[in-house]
Amino acid sequence: MNVRVPIILILALTFNSLTIESRSIPTISGKTIDFYSGKPVSNVTIILLNSENLRKYQGVSDKNGDFEIPVEPGEYYIYSYYDSSSTSGFDSPLIRSKTIYKAGSGNVTIPIIPGGSIFLEGVLWDVGAGFPDYYAFTINTSIDLGEFYTVKTFGNPPYKYEGGDEIRYIDFDKRTVLVPCGNVELRADLLYLNISVGSFFTSYEIEIRDESGGSFRVNQGERLTINLEHIMISWNIKRAEDSISKTRSLISSMENIGFYLAVEKERLNEAERLLSKVAMSRNLSFLEYKEPIYEAYHIASWEIPRRIELMRIKARSSALALPVYVSLFSVLFSYFIYEEKRKRLAQAYILLSISMSILLYIFFPGTRFIVPHLYVISLLLSMVAIYYLLFKLPNRLARELKVEGLVSFKDLITVFSSLAVRNLKRRKIRAFFTILSIAILAAAFTDMTSFSVVYGVKTENLDIQYLDNMAYLVVPSQMFDSSPIPLEETNWLRKYYKTAEFHVKMETFPTYPAEQVEIKSNGRTAGIYGVIGLSNRIAEILFSARSEMEDWIIISEKLSRTMGIEVGDIVQVYAREPGGAIWALNLTVRLVVSDTELKSVVDPDGTLFLPVKDPNNGERCKPKETIIVSTQSCEALIESIPLKTSGIYVFSNYETLSKLSYKLASMRMYNVYLHHDGTVKLYYIGEKLEIRGLGPLLIPMLIVISNVAAVTINTVYERMNEARLLSNLGLNPRYISTIFMMESIMTSMIGGFLGYFVGLVIYRGMVAFSSTLLVREKVEWYWPIIAVFLSLAVSTLASAKFAVTASLKIVPSRMRKKVKTDVRARFKAYGVRTYSMPVRVPLIDEEFFLGFIESELSSYRGYTQSVSEIERKKYTEDDKTIITLSYKYKRIYGAKHHEVVVKLHLTKYPDRDYYLVTAEASPVIPGTPEKALDDAISFLRDILMSWCKEGKP
Numbered sequence: 008m009n010v011r012v013p014i015i016l017i018l019a020l021t022f023n024s025l026t027i028e029s030r031s032i033p034t035i036s037g038k039t040i041d042f043y044s045g046k047p048v049s050n051v052t053i054i055l056l057n058s059e060n061l062r063k064y065q066g067v068s069d070k071n072g073d074f075e076i077p078v079e080p081g082e083y084y085i086y087s088y089y090d091s092s093s094t095s096g097f098d099s100p101l102i103r104s105k106t107i108y109k110a111g112s113g114n115v116t117i118p119i120i121p122g123g124s125i126f127l128e129g130v131l132w133d134v135g136a137g138f139p140d141y142y143a144f145t146i147n148t149s150i151d152l153g154e155f156y157t158v159k160t161f162g163n164p165p166y167k168y169e170g171g172d173e174i175r176y177i178d179f180d181k182r183t184v185l186v187p188c189g190n191v192e193l194r195a196d197l198l199y200l201n202i203s204v205g206s207f208f209t210s211y212e213i214e215i216r217d218e219s220g221g222s223f224r225v226n227q228g229e230r231l232t233i234n235l236e237h238i239m240i241s242w243n244i245k246r247a248e249d250s251i252s253k254t255r256s257l258i259s260s261m262e263n264i265g266f267y268l269a270v271e272k273e274r275l276n277e278a279e280r281l282l283s284k285v286a287m288s289r290n291l292s293f294l295e296y297k298e299p300i301y302e303a304y305h306i307a308s309w310e311i312p313r314r315i316e317l318m319r320i321k322a323r324s325s326a327l328a329l330p331v332y333v334s335l336f337s338v339l340f341s342y343f344i345y346e347e348k349r350k351r352l353a354q355a356y357i358l359l360s361i362s363m364s365i366l367l368y369i370f371f372p373g374t375r376f377i378v379p380h381l382y383v384i385s386l387l388l389s390m391v392a393i394y395y396l397l398f399k400l401p402n403r404l405a406r407e408l409k410v411e412g413l414v415s416f417k418d419l420i421t422v423f424s425s426l427a428v429r430n431l432k433r434r435k436i437r438a439f440f441t442i443l444s445i446a447i448l449a450a451a452f453t454d455m456t457s458f459s460v461v462y463g464v465k466t467e468n469l470d471i472q473y474l475d476n477m478a479y480l481v482v483p484s485q486m487f488d489s490s491p492i493p494l495e496e497t498n499w500l501r502k503y504y505k506t507a508e509f510h511v512k513m514e515t516f517p518t519y520p521a522e523q524v525e526i527k528s529n530g531r532t533a534g535i536y537g538v539i540g541l542s543n544r545i546a547e548i549l550f551s552a553r554s555e556m557e558d559w560i561i562i563s564e565k566l567s568r569t570m571g572i573e574v575g576d577i578v579q580v581y582a583r584e585p586g587g588a589i590w591a592l593n594l595t596v597r598l599v600v601s602d603t604e605l606k607s608v609v610d611p612d613g614t615l616f617l618p619v620k621d622p623n624n625g626e627r628c629k630p631k632e633t634i635i636v637s638t639q640s641c642e643a644l645i646e647s648i649p650l651k652t653s654g655i656y657v658f659s660n661y662e663t664l665s666k667l668s669y670k671l672a673s674m675r676m677y678n679v680y681l682h683h684d685g686t687v688k689l690y691y692i693g694e695k696l697e698i699r700g701l702g703p704l705l706i707p708m709l710i711v712i713s714n715v716a717a718v719t720i721n722t723v724y725e726r727m728n729e730a731r732l733l734s735n736l737g738l739n740p741r742y743i744s745t746i747f748m749m750e751s752i753m754t755s756m757i758g759g760f761l762g763y764f765v766g767l768v769i770y771r772g773m774v775a776f777s778s779t780l781l782v783r784e785k786v787e788w789y790w791p792i793i794a795v796f797l798s799l800a801v802s803t804l805a806s807a808k809f810a811v812t813a814s815l816k817i818v819p820s821r822m823r824k825k826v827k828t829d830v831r832a833r834f835k836a837y838g839v840r841t842y843s844m845p846v847r848v849p850l851i852d853e854e855f856f857l858g859f860i861e862s863e864l865s866s867y868r869g870y871t872q873s874v875s876e877i878e879r880k881k882y883t884e885d886d887k888t889i890i891t892l893s894y895k896y897k898r899i900y901g902a903k904h905h906e907v908v909v910k911l912h913l914t915k916y917p918d919r920d921y922y923l924v925t926a927e928a929s930p931v932i933p934g935t936p937e938k939a940l941d942d943a944i945s946f947l948r949d950i951l952m953s954w955c956k957e958g959k960p
Contacts (some may be wrong), residue, residue, distance in 0.1 A: 035083060035108055036075035037115030039068040042152055047072025048119045051099075054177050056084040058107050061176045082107040086158070086177055087117050088185055094228025096124040100150075101185040102156040107844050118152040123225035125184045129235030130293075130499060131197060134243040134304040135209055135250075137675070139197040139494035141165045144184045144215075144552070147192035147222075157187060164451050165198065192222045194233075227506040240285075240296045247282055247300055250307040261315055265372035265786040266322070267770040270457075270699075271311050278303035294503040309676075321787050322373030327373060329789035330386035332364045334393040336760035343757060353394070362392050363764065365706075370767050373786060431581050437611040441718050442758040448711040448801060449762020449794040454769050456700035457783035464673045465695050469687040471613045471680070474548065478664045479611035479680040480671060492652040494642070497676075500655070507659035507667060511642040511652045512610070513540030514618040520626075523648040526634065529571045535580075537618035537628030540641030540649060545656055549608060549616075552598040557639045559597035563630035567599045570888075573940040574599055582647035592640055602630040610654060611687075699782050708801060715751060715805035744807075751802040759798030763791045811847060834937040837928050842944050844924040846951050848913060853922070856954065857892065860911065862949045864894055872898045872946065888915040890922070895931070896943040905939040906931040909947060924951070 012123060039051040051068040055078055061924035065084075066076035084107055089099035123253040132138050150157045161184045175181075184193065193215040215238055217223055225231055254275055258268050281303040285296055337359040345352040364386045368374045374382060405529060480492070492511075501509050515523050515538050522534035547553050552563060560578060562570075572578060573596065580592040584800035608616035620628040641650050657664060661683050668679040672690035679690040770784055848856045857879065864874045877894040890913040897906045908929050926947055928940040 008838065022317075024649060032077045033080060033110035034075050034077050034113075035085070035110060035115060036073070036113045037117060039072045039087065039089075039117045041120055042120045044092075044116035048089060051087050051089045051117070051119060052092065053117065055083040056086065056177060058082045058084060082109050084108075085115065085117065085155075087119070089119050089122075094230075096126075096228055096230025096731070097183075097185050098122065098228045099185070100187045100267035101161075101179070102152065102155050103158050104155050106154065116154075118155055120150065120152065120157070122185055122187045123227055123229040123231065125186060125191070125193065125225065125231045125233060126193075127184070127215075127235055128638060130239065130495065130701045131195065131235060132239055132243070132297075132495070133197050134246050134300050135308060136197070136199045136211070138493040139199055140493060141198040143168060143196040143198070144186065145196060146186050147194070148187070150187055157183070159184070162195075164196075165895060168198075170882065175698065186225050187229050188225060189226050190222045193233075197334060206639045213238070220934070224632075224837045237475075240293075240300070243297075243300050243304075244286055246284055247278070247304040247307065250304055251282070253324055254307045254311050255314060256926050257312060262373045262774050264474055265370065265771060265774070266315075266318060267774055268286075268315070269779050270783050271314060271780050273779070274306055274311060276731045278306040279394065292503075297503075298670070298674060305674065305676070310462050318459065318786055319373075319376065319783070322371070323376040324373070325786055326371060326373035326377050326382065327385045328363055329367055329373075329791075330382070330389040332760060332763075332791040333367060333386070333394070334360050334389040336757070336764075337363060337390075338393055339753070339760070342814055343753060349398075356394065357390070360386065367764070367767070369764040369770050371786075382899075391864040395788050404550045406450065420661075437718055437721075438754060441715060441754045442709045442761070444714045445755050445758025445798045445802065446762035446765060448707050449759045449798050450766040450769060451707040451762075452704060452794055452797055453763050453766025453778065453785055455645050455703050455782060457697070457785065459697050459699075459783040460694045461697045461783075462667055462692060463695055465691055465693040465714045467689045467691070469613065469680070469689055469706070471609075471611070471682075471687040473682045475683055475685070475771055476658065476661055476664065477611065477682045478659075478668050479682075480655040480657065481610075481612055481680075483654070492655060494645075494652060497652060497655055504667060504902050506663050510542040510600070510656040510658075511540070511638055512545065512654045512656065513638055514538065514653045516618075516649045516651050516653075517620070517622065518649070519623070520621045523582070524644070525581045526548055526633075527568070527581065528576060529569050531542075532565060533570055533631075535632060535634050536620050537633040538641065538648065539616075539618060539633065539635045540638040540650065541635060542638050545637070546597075546637075550600060554597055556595065558592070558594050560594040560640075561598045561600060561635035561638055562596060563602050563605055563633065564599055565602050565631040566634075567596075569631065572596055580636070580644075582644050590714050592636075592643060594636060594640065605630040605633070611656070611682060612654070612678065679939045697783070711717070711801055712805045715754075715802050716805075733834050748803070748806060751806040752799065755798040756795055759795035760791060762798070763794040766794075810940075836933045836937045836940050837933045839927050839929040840937075840944075842926045842928070844948065844951055846955065847925060848922040849920070850920055852913070853890075853913075857890070858911075859952060859954050860892060863953065872896070886917050887955045889913070896926055896946065898939055898942055900936075900939075905935045907935065907939055907943040909943050911947065 039048045040046060041048055049068055049070045051074060053066050053068065053074050055064040055076055059081055064078045066074050068074040085104040088097055089145055091098045099119050102117065102119070127144060131142050140425055141164055142162050143160050144162040146159045149159040161179070161182045163175060195213040195215055197211040197213065212352055215233065223231060254394060258271055261267060281299040283297045288341065309630065336358050336435050341359060345355060368382060399712065424660045497509055497511050504635040517523065520536065523538055524533060524535045526533050543554060546561065552561065567573065577593055577597045580594055580598060605617065610616055617627045617630070617633055620626045620632065644650055657667065664681055668681045668690045671677045672679050672692060676692050681688045681690065711820065741758045773780060861877060864877055867874045875895050879890070879892050881890045892911040894909055895906055896909050897904060908931060910927040912925045914925065915922045926944055928943050
């Protein structure tokens with residue numbers, strides 16, 4: 008019995024020892040040696056990075072080069088570098104294992120080679136894309152060390168970026184590059200993330216060279232510092248120059264098509280001068296370099312291409328409308344030549360339309376962007392439609408008028424235009440020079456002026472109530488696909504605009520609805536879709552929550568009740584990083600806000616404060632799904648969730664803010680909301696009207712007005728006998744002056760169309776001979792109409808007064824009317840006056856006619872004139888059927904009023920199928936002025952004319 012006990016004890020102890028050993032923490036161990044000599048290297052830093060959750064474990068080799076680092080079970084990449092205390096920099100490049108090592112691996116031999124380090128300071132930026140979301144520094148070589156190799160990618164690359172996917176997770180300095188000794192070529196990659204698709208859409212590669220343009224030489228332990236500011240300035244000057252070159256090629260190709268782009272070329276030359284001035288300058292501040300580069304790049308890459316694209320679109324649409332103007336001009340000119348010879352007129356119309364259309368197809372640039380057969384179809388349809396509308400349709404619509412003495416509008420126009428054309432033909436030379444002068448005016452208007460839509464900084468007053476002396480910057484979504492503002496942009500603004508105070512608003516930009524973080528407290532968990540980051544000042548402004556601490560959180564009432572937390576409680580905010588690592592923040596509840604208040608809060612641009620939950624339909628997060636934290640907490644979470652700057656609050660005095668608003672809108676194309684004195688002014692890039700050349704146009708306009716006026720005066724006084732003859736034939740002064748005016752209208756329409764077409768040809772000549780006239784080409788479809796209306800306005804202005812004055816002298820009806828009125832006012836009426844009415848009423852229209860007259864009479868119950876006591880009576884007398892409609896007419900003249908009894912008689916004779924119409928007027932009080940009777944009959948005559956024009960079925 009005494010022998011068995013020790014044996015059992017020994018066996019038990021042995022088993023227990025084995026069990027404890029099997030449960031011990033695993034390690035990865037090995038040795039660091041010099042790659043070339045094989046000697047051990049001490050003080051080498053070894054980093055073990057878990058390939059699954061990206062947790063890291065770190066250790067240092069001892070004096071014999073040995074290391075042993077405890078780890079959790081899993082697989083690991085091994086990184087190492089040597090940093091001797093005797094040198095200013097690192098003493099080896101960063102070395103990484105080719106394969107992964109499982110926990111428990113031993114005898115790992117890590118080779119070390121001599122190296123140094125490069126430290127890069129300054130701002131990385133691209134003139135077109137701004138500050139990068141990510142960046143990577145890459146050296147040209149990676150040395151193979153057997154099971155290991157030297158890492159060649161550093162900086163801040165995104166997750167799983169080729170060549171340096173885990174470098175960001177070993178907490179290595181983002182501006183330090185470890186390199187082997189010798190000559191090193193270095194490259195910076197600027198990477199920009201498209202939030203809408205979650206992938207890279209832009210990548211720029213920048214070669215970093217020394218002052219001589221060569222590579223850098225690094226010795227062991229050396230720390231080489233490179234300032235990126237001048238390298239980035241040179242790079243961005245080159246980017247802007249490339250953009251100018253590309254836009255110049257675009258202008259050249261568009262000029263070959265036929266566009267006139269003198270203004271665009273001058274703007275491009277201005278951008279080139281800005282770059283040349285910057286390139287030759289020395290000792291400028293970074294801001295003094297950056298602003299001209301931005302302006303030059305903006306002109307070359309955005310302003311001019313957008314304007315050219317707008318011209319191309321408008322020219323294309325106008326190309327299909329021009330055949331309409333060609334047809335209208337051709338029919339007017341053909342009518343001017345051949346008038347009543349319809350066959351010759353049609354032949355000339357067809358020939359002229361085709362010839363003009365061919366010329367326009369050659370000279371108008373918009374025709375290059377349409378299919379030729381569409382242009383031909385548009386021409387044919389226009390020719391048929393114009394001819395039908397002017398010569399066929401009026402005849403179909405014309406009807407026989409039964410009103411004696413009434414002439415149709417169509418007949419008037421036909422007669423007047425015919426007289427005008429014949430008079431112009433009799434004076435061919437005078438008509439030719441009149442048309443020529445008007446055509447010169449229209450051509451000058453086409454070529455010397457421009458009314459164009461251009462892109463530039465616009466301002467707009469908005470009805471938004473917020474704080475005074477504050478600006479708010481946002482990126483316009485229509486230009487940049489809702490891209491947020493990079494954090495580096497805010498740092499740059501703070502650095503170079505020190506007279507203003509900048510505060511950012513950060514929020515989540517998800518690509519799909521998903522919980523971004525979790526908050527935990529009191530054993531409860533809640534999923535959060537939206538995270539907002541604010542500075543202490545903005546949080547105090549919006550929610551009156553004053554605090555000096557940074558680790559705070561603001562939640563909604565409903566979330567507070569769900570979680571059972573109150574102000575002052577500590578909550579944990581958890582976020583999952585790529586690879587599975589968990590990031591946690593401990594935050595103190597600063598304020599609990601009601602859900603209603605949180606829903607009603609708006610940003611300074613008028614949009615809702617809560618972040619977007621679903622970008623596909625614009626749905627916003629609910630208050631219980633949103634937390635508000637400090638910007639410092641947001642920056643800690645930025646690697647884990649899609650957090651970006653959505654807006655920037657700027658505080659300063661009004662003068663500084665207004666200048667800064669214009670500058671940021673023009674250079675960076677922000678939408679800037681400037682709040683001052685209870686008003687909001689929005690600065691943004693948009694379309695605005697640009698007017699050029701109105702001053703020089705006044706000279707040809709005055710010349711044409713003088714010329715047309717002289718021609719009209721000469722024509723009128725030459726044709727006095729003709730005017731008297733027309734007056735004797737019964738034409739009043741209005742008709743006589745219209746005949747003279749029709750001549751001006753005919754010449755101005757022909758000259759206006761001709762001048763516009765000549766202007767297009769002049770544009771092509773200016774392009775061919777490289778002439779510079781700083782106006783923009785008129786390619787929109789409506790400019791021919793405006794040119795014709797301008798010609799009509801100038802011609803009418805020049806001729807109307809003289810034509811009317813001369814016709815009044817020939818037939819001074821106004822003077823006679825005044826004399827007649829004065830004479831008639833002295834005559835008195837004591838009996839009945841009978842008047843013949845120029846109307847016949849068919850039997851079938853009897854009731855309709857009487858009803859219409861009674862209805863019109865009943866509607867007059869005004870103050871100056873009125874109708875009362877309307878009666879109708881029908882009787883037979885001597886085989887005649889008579890209908891009498893009587894009423895009392897009252898009219899006020901100054902302080903007096905007079906009444907007249909009016910009787911309207913409809914008389915039908917046995918041998919006729921219609922009624923003759925007469926009227927009688929008699930004063931209620933004998934001695935009433937005869938003018939009162941005449942006014943009563945004129946009133947009735949107007950009603951009868953209305954029936955003829957409108958009421959007759």
